[in-house]
Amino acid sequence: MEGLINLPASLGRYSIDIVSSIGRAAVFLGLTLSRLFHWPFPLAEFIKQLNFVGVRTLPVLLVAGLFTGMVVALQFYDTLVRFGSVDLLGSAVALSLIRELGPVMAALMVIARVGSASCAEIGIMRNEQQFDALECMAIDVYRYLMLPRLLAAIVALPMLTAIFDLVGIGGGYVVGVLIHGESAGAYINGLIDTVTINDVLMGVIKSLVFGLIIMWIALVNGFNVHLNQSLSGAEGVSHATTTAVVLSAIVMLSFDFIIGSLML
Amino acid sequence: MNAHYGDRQVLHNVNFSVAEGEIMVVMGGSGSGKSTLLKHLLGLQKPSSGSISLLNQNIAELGRKQMMALRRSMGVAFQGGALLSSMSVGDNVKLPLRENTELDENTIDIMARLKLELMNLAGFEDLMPAELSGGMLKRAGLARAVIMDPKILFFDEPSAGLDPVTSVELDELILQLRAALNMTMVIVTHELESAFKIADRITVLFDGEVAAMGTVEEIKNSSDVRIQNLINRKPRDKVVDADAYLQRLTAGGT
Amino acid sequence: MRKLYLEFSVGLFVVLGLAALFYMAVNIGGGGMASSDEQTLVARFDSASGLKSGGFVEISGVRVGKITSITLDAEAFEAVVSLRLPKGIEIPDDSIASIRTAGIIGDRFVKITPGGSDLPLEEGEEIIETESAISIEELISKYMFEGGSE
Numbered sequence: 033m034e035g036l037i038n039l040p041a042s043l044g045r046y047s048i049d050i051v052s053s054i055g056r057a058a059v060f061l062g063l064t065l066s067r068l069f070h071w072p073f074p075l076a077e078f079i080k081q082l083n084f085v086g087v088r089t090l091p092v093l094l095v096a097g098l099f100t101g102m103v104v105a106l107q108f109y110d111t112l113v114r115f116g117s118v119d120l121l122g123s124a125v126a127l128s129l130i131r132e133l134g135p136v137m138a139a140l141m142v143i144a145r146v147g148s149a150s151c152a153e154i155g156i157m158r159n160e161q162q163f164d165a166l167e168c169m170a171i172d173v174y175r176y177l178m179l180p181r182l183l184a185a186i187v188a189l190p191m192l193t194a195i196f197d198l199v200g201i202g203g204g205y206v207v208g209v210l211i212h213g214e215s216a217g218a219y220i221n222g223l224i225d226t227v228t229i230n231d232v233l234m235g236v237i238k239s240l241v242f243g244l245i246i247m248w249i250a251l252v253n254g255f256n257v258h259l260n261q262s263l264s265g266a267e268g269v270s271h272a273t274t275t276a277v278v279l280s281a282i283v284m285l286s287f288d289f290i291i292g293s294l295m296l
Numbered sequence: 297m298n299a300h301y302g303d304r305q306v307l308h309n310v311n312f313s314v315a316e317g318e319i320m321v322v323m324g325g326s327g328s329g330k331s332t333l334l335k336h337l338l339g340l341q342k343p344s345s346g347s348i349s350l351l352n353q354n355i356a357e358l359g360r361k362q363m364m365a366l367r368r369s370m371g372v373a374f375q376g377g378a379l380l381s382s383m384s385v386g387d388n389v390k391l392p393l394r395e396n397t398e399l400d401e402n403t404i405d406i407m408a409r410l411k412l413e414l415m416n417l418a419g420f421e422d423l424m425p426a427e428l429s430g431g432m433l434k435r436a437g438l439a440r441a442v443i444m445d446p447k448i449l450f451f452d453e454p455s456a457g458l459d460p461v462t463s464v465e466l467d468e469l470i471l472q473l474r475a476a477l478n479m480t481m482v483i484v485t486h487e488l489e490s491a492f493k494i495a496d497r498i499t500v501l502f503d504g505e506v507a508a509m510g511t512v513e514e515i516k517n518s519s520d521v522r523i524q525n526l527i528n529r530k531p532r533d534k535v536v537d538a539d540a541y542l543q544r545l546t547a548g549g550t
Numbered sequence: 551m552r553k554l555y556l557e558f559s560v561g562l563f564v565v566l567g568l569a570a571l572f573y574m575a576v577n578i579g580g581g582g583m584a585s586s587d588e589q590t591l592v593a594r595f596d597s598a599s600g601l602k603s604g605g606f607v608e609i610s611g612v613r614v615g616k617i618t619s620i621t622l623d624a625e626a627f628e629a630v631v632s633l634r635l636p637k638g639i640e641i642p643d644d645s646i647a648s649i650r651t652a653g654i655i656g657d658r659f660v661k662i663t664p665g666g667s668d669l670p671l672e673e674g675e676e677i678i679e680t681e682s683a684i685s686i687e688e689l690i691s692k693y694m695f696e697g698g699s700e
Contacts, residue, residue, distance in 0.1 A: 079560050080382075086544075086563045126578065157381065165378035168338055169392045169440075176395070191567020198570050201578075221613075224578055225657075228526035228604050232579035236571070 049076070057252045064182055064251075067175035074180050081184035085146050089192060093141055098194040099287040100137055101203025104128055109212055118208075122219035123226035125204035126197075130231050134197040135238035139246060139284050143277055147250040152179060154254025155269035163255075178255075179203060182247050189243030190236050197235065234295045241291060242284050249280040307332055307343075307504045314497075319474060319481045321491045324501035325526065330484050333501065337482060338372060341362055351447060368396055371446035371479075377433030378426040380438070380473055386412075386421030387490045389440045396444065411439040414476070415469065431462040435469065442473065448480045449473075455487040467493050488527060490514070500526065587637045590618065593647040593660065593677040598629035600658040600683055601649055607633050607660045608650075614639060617660060633660060640670035641677070648681035658683060 068173075081203035108124045157163060166173050201223065209216045257268050306327050314320040325329045334487045335341045336348060347354045353366055379388045384429065386408060393404045412418055415435040425433060441449060455463035467490050474481060479504065485491050491498060498515045500507045500523055508518050514522065595601075598620050609617035615635035623630050635641070644665030651658050662677070671677065 066367050082557055082563070083560045086567065087559045090563065130574070130578075153382070160373045160376055160381070161378040162380055162688060164335075164338070164340055165372065165374050165440075166380075167340065167436075168367055168370065169395070170364045171391070172364075188563075188567070190571060191563070194570035194574050195567060197574060225606055225613075227578050227605075229575060229579040232574050235574075278384040 043109060053256070056256060057248070060178075060215060060252050060255065061248055064174045064178040066156055067172065067179045070175050074176050076163070077176065078180035078184055081181050082188055084143065084149075085184045086188035089142060089145050090187075091194070092145065093138060093192055093196055094199055096137060096141060097134075097199035098132055098203040098206075100196075101125060101129060101200030101205075102207045103135065105204035105207035109208060109214075118212075118224055119218045121204070121208045121214060122201075122222035125208070126201055126223035126227050127231060129185050129197045129200040129204075130227060130235045132288075134193045134200065135235050136285070136288055137286065138189060138193040138196045138239060139242040140281065142192065142243070143280050143284070144266065145248045146185065147280050148273050148277050150247065151250040151254040151273045152269055154251055155257040155272050158255060158257050159269065178251055181251060185247035186240055187241040187243070189246075190239040193235060193239040200259065208246060230295070234291070237295070238288060238291050241287055245283050245287060246280045249283065250276045253279075307336075309346075310501070310504070310506055311346075312499050312506065312509055314480055314482060316476055316480055317474075318496045319470075319494055321495035321498045322459065322482065322484045322501060323488070323491050323498055323526070326485060327503075328501040330486075330501050333450075333503075333530050334450065334482075338370070338450060339367070368410065368444060369447045371441035371444065371449040373438045373441040373449070373451045373454070375434075375456055376430075377425065377428075379433060379435030379436055381425050383424075384421060385417070385423050385425060385428065385436050385520050388425065388436065389443055391422075392440065392444050398466035407443065408439075412436075414473070415439045429467065431458050433459070434466060438469070438473075442467065442477065442479070445477060446479060448482070451481065451483045453485055453492045454483060455485060463487070463490060466490075470494050504528075558577060566640060576643070588615075588634050589637050589673045590639065591633045591635065591671055591677055593631050593633060593680050594623065594626075594628045595631060595647075595649060595680050595682045596628060597682040598631055598649065600651070601629075601631065601660070605659050607635060609639070609662045609664065631660065633662075642667040643669045643671050643675070644679065645671075645677055646679040646681065647677045649683040651683075682695055 105121060105125050108128075109118065110123055112118050112120055112124065157177075164172050164175065205216070205219060208214045208219050253272040254269075257272045258264075260268050260271065263271050310329075310333060312320070322330050322333060329365070332341070336343055337350070339348075339358070340349075343356055347356050349355070350366065350371060351356065353362070355363065355366065358366065379385065379389070383391070389408045389412060390404050393399055393407060397404075399407075408421070409418065412421065415438055417432065417435055417439060420428065420432065420436070425436070427437065438451070441451075451470070454466050458466065470481070471494055473479070483491075483494065491511050495512055497509065497511055499509045502522050508515055508520055508523050510518075516527065518524065572683060588638040595627065596639040601620055603617050603619050605617045606613045607617065615633055618632045619636045620632075621630045622628075631647075633647075644667040646665065648661050648662045648663065649658055665679075
């Protein structure tokens, strides 16, 4: 009985919470981006983050890219061979990697490796009063900590995606040409002929947006960890990290659809 | 000065001033509002009414830029040190100099070593904060707080979470620091012994109100029951309001 | 030393990443921008059915260029197809452009059969002689109705 009476109230409170956290996130992004025009830019921190997001994601990305390309080629080969159009293998592998799988898979890898770690790091910094300390040292948190992280993700993800695509195409080559013995010329010329600059552009735009989304959600969740009334300390950070990972995967995939339908 | 969290008033007409070169200790049990008071003094929160004047500037009305400028002459040592976990102790201490001054790296190096020496932390520059003990973290945080030679130093709970010996050492350090650099200090603590040792004057907060203010002697001889309870570590007298109690009991059942 | 290593590995990553992006845009994506050593020619067809922009241009069975755009001339009801070729290839002005199909279900492409004239086509000029896409239905009906009467 009581639950029924309280239902509208708690629903209302829940939606107010969601809307206001979107508002907080938007303000956070605005403040961070406005620091682009504040001098000096924390270059050392940016390089450190680029190392974290880019360089250290590279090994797992290379392996994942190779196997994704191979598995896609395997599936397409099996399908195309029934229609006798194995010549299209190169185009099929390249198009699906460049337009869809590359951006999404690279983004998922960055969410798992970087998004979760960044959210936890920022959350712990909040818990240990490190943001208060920075503010009291007259150091702008948005300029010094948030901007380099956000930019590093936006810069690194397109590069990771491009590397993923090329390695994946290489993996497709291994399956199509080396294992199934199709013509190397058909594979390579086929993909060069079919893929247009628009396909490449679509992949790049997607990965730029994904980079922004992933880091933005991770940072906001960590930064606002103290606003969670019910959980505090380590529990609050762990909850925030889980939320950030799930949320950024969902938001990333929905933007994948939106960008895809806008550009096709 | 008044402060609210939502519609709950946490500070009621708190009013005090600190003279130059003086050590003012703000005391009170948990929930007395001393952390809130500190946050307001640091400009991390704005009072709902009243004014806070630091170095002749009302920080309740300062803009962001002016506040930034004022903060360069303020030092703050946080409870757990609040060192940035991603950089070494040395880099942490150098951070304010690197970000807020145009000094060259050699000068920064020397200044940082000087302050670390003062805190008995020489040789620990290259360790990461996670590798230090609680007392060392506090001292490193203190080194960072005074690296810019601030006019006024805030210290949050210098003795919380430390063993008695380390805590006494830290008190000595605070006194030495005042003697060496002649700063005004505002120290928030709940430790009586350390408060009596370092304070010039003490402000006792109780439920968000100033219960007493005066020199160490005046506080010790205060006739206020609440303060005597605090000094003698007696639990607070619970005044049970029958109506409120009944309401609390029945609150869940409607 | 640690800092040097960090900067080196990040630098390496950036070089690698930019190279991958650049390679994708230019080599695989096929270069969207007209470069100075290319020429554009125009051909008009009665029907460009099945032809796609991005499709290839063949001379003597060799892929030499790309189709950059296909538009409709609304007055003459003709398809205007722009072809991009390298500058080094001089196309005689009496050449024939025809639309062909690779295999039976493959892509449609433009085949240029060079003529014998000494005058080459200049940038932006039109290949006058064209053959539209040959549809199998038309071929069949041609044989049945015209071929029979001859």
